[in-house]
Amino acid sequence: MLETTLDAHGFGTEMASLVSPARPIQSIEFLRGRAKELSRIDRALFAPGRHIFVYGDRGIGKSSLAAAAAAQAQSADSSYIDVACSTDSTFRSVIANIGSQAIRLSRIYRSKKTLTAGLELRFLRATASEEITVNDLHDVIRTVGDAVEVLREVATVHSDRPVVVVDEFDRMTDERERALFSDLVKQLGDKKINVIFFFTGVAPTLDQLLGAHPSAIRQFETIELQKLNWTARWDIAVNALAKFGVEIEDNIRVRIAAVSDGYPAYVHLITEKLLWRLWDAPKVITNVDWEHYNGAIQDAILSVNAELKRPYEQAVNQRTEDFEEVLWAAADSEYLDRDLRQLYSSYGYVMRQRPGRVAMDYKQFTATLNKLKTKSCGEIIVASRFDRRGWVAYRESMLRGYARMRAEARNIKLVGEQEAPRQVMHAPGASGRSFGPSIPKGVHTGRIRMPEEGPADE
Structure with missing residues (x-):
């Protein structure tokens, strides 16, 4: 047992705030070993019209980095919009999901409940008693131009600085659907629409995204996520x-x-x-x-x-x-x-x-x-x-x-x-004490073992 006054439910809840094996980490406070990447993202977003693409192996922490960085980049008047791709996701379904979430999230804050009177919206029409659905939007988004206009309205109704995370972009199986996002981010930049995208996926989907529109590469800060260093691993x-x-x-x-x-x-x-x-x-x-x-x-x-x-x-x-x-x-x-x-x-x-x-x-x-x-x-x-x-x-x-x-x-x-x-x-204190070098002494980091080499207890 642990020396604590918590019951099992309280312990489980407290533990869930510290370790997150099943879903992305939401707080930078608990994101270990990613300070360099967070700094790159923070600096990259000073450039108007720039978006972020985080790529790497499955399980490497792409979603956690994107979630923590998006929460930091999103203005305080709303939560960032999170869309998880699946094998049946399309360009239209993702944009419709973003628009629907923008309306719902905006209503959390009193300052955003003024959309009912006088604000002319083509796509995100809403009243206090009526809420737009994903299906409503999906039916009216026909082109990339329509998607751009949806996001223009998202920028109006959602928050001062809307941030959208499109997670597991590689699960969208149709390459033609993925390629449409290249045109989208290019037009968002050209039209000065203030919506920031974070994409996560594997490297081939990044190549396909940028390959569809070569000039779109300037719209992206690409972050290749590597495995956690040794210090970050045991810090968790x-x-x-x-x-x-x-x-x-x-x-x-x-x-x-x-x-x-x-x-x-x-x-x-x-x-x-x-x-x-x-x-x-x-x-x-x-x-x-x-x-x-x-x-x-x-x-x-x-x-x-x-x-x-x-x-x-x-x-x-x-x-x-x-x-x-x-x-x-x-x-x-x-x-x-x-x-x-x-x-x-x-x-x-x-x-x-x-x-x-x-x-x-x-x-x-x-x-x-x-x-x-x-x-x-x-x-x-x-x-x-x-x-x-x-x-x-x-x-x-x-x-x-x-x-x-x-x-x-x-x-x-x-x-x-x-x-x-x-x-x-011990956990590090305010002094910033470290646990020593990233790779512990004695760790085998080469490609080949010597014939006489045996386990530590031999």
Whole structure:
């Protein structure tokens, strides 16, 4: 249990304000490791007509960065408008959604309830007793020009500085629909309409968006989001635990940082499960121990999205343990793309932690790895994006993080942390004290393992 006067509901509510594994972080206060990107966005938006495109891997924190930055950029007289794309989203449906939200949000504030008398609106007609719907707008938006006029009215009725987040832009499957947004932002700039867009998506959708209208590139500040640095990874856990008076050993917080693979979603998930473990403990807990941590990893694995679990399970179920061991080896590096020789060195490192298991020779290893590239194994391993002969990678970066959690649950330590001197980590105070260098001493950051290299406790 935790030393707190909160009941279970109060604890869960408090915890949800600190860790957010299932939805974007809304507050800059809890957005770790993104100060540089936030500063770029803040400075970029001084330029009239500029918009933001945040891109990167799934789970890297694109939505959280966009949400926190949009909340900061939005004027205080309303909330920013948030539109989540889906596979059936279209240009018209997104713009209609924006217009409908603008009317509803504007009514939260008394100063915006004056639209009823005398304000002539073509698209966003509304009265105190009548509210426009998404369907109403969808039917009248026929062209990009109509969309521009809708957004002109949004700028009039919504707030002094309307901000719109179009999240998961890549889920809009029709490239022609996505391309229309390129014309839209170009016309918004030309017509000096004061609406700021934040898009999030993967890199190819950015290329498609800008490629449709090359001159639109000047309208965008493009932010490529990388994995969290090591300090930011463990800060999430250390600070959340500190709110409940709990400290964490240096070795355990480094393991959280390593297993998460730099993906905020995994750090938040592991931290959430760890806090619930501490809450359920039979006695008051003030320090995290390995039993709590190992239990949290098991709980996190159970909670991971089925979309990530499925290819992993397809690859290893009803097969020999060789397949899972090869997957662990493929997750043993900060580098996503590696060649067969490098992977085999990691395989040797994994097998040195598997007493009683006999390692495959190089030929058997490569045959197993090639099977993991087939449809019957969920194509979890693919050819390298760099088009180098013999180089491979996980099909999706977040799958590698899931593989690290599965290895951790079997007591396989990847990424090569060495045991550091016993130390207790505290949340930083006003002095701005840091926890040291971003990458801890002893972490394996290369592509290849030395034959004699073994786990820390050997």
